[in-house]
Amino acid sequence: MSADHYYNLCCKNVGVPVEITCHDGTVHRGIIDRVDRTHVYLRPFDGGPGLDGPGTYYWGWGWGFGAGIALGAIGTLAFLPWFWW
Numbered sequence: 001m002s003a004d005h006y007y008n009l010c011c012k013n014v015g016v017p018v019e020i021t022c023h024d025g026t027v028h029r030g031i032i033d034r035v036d037r038t039h040v041y042l043r044p045f046d047g048g049p050g051l052d053g054p055g056t057y058y059w060g061w062g063w064g065f066g067a068g069i070a071l072g073a074i075g076t077l078a079f080l081p082w083f084w085w
Helices: 002-012
Strands: 017-022 027-035 041-042 074-079
Touching: 002 027, 002 074, 017 041
Parallel strands: none
Antiparallel strands: 017 027, 017 074, 027 041
16 A cells, blocks of 8 residues: 555544554554654554653653654554554
């Protein structure tokens, strides 16, 4: 699938829990927080390991910041029917 396809799909589903598997095999789970033309940004379910609490991003750069997942790196995107708590 193209990055443009994933961009449109993610834009329509902001706020939805997803599991993203990248081409290199890494798996990311979270809620789609925002999308730009190159990245999708996820809000993790539990705040991530070793972080300050809910609302922090999985990559640990504080409140409201985080590294995104490149749309071109997405191998599969699955919508989750429930939250993985």
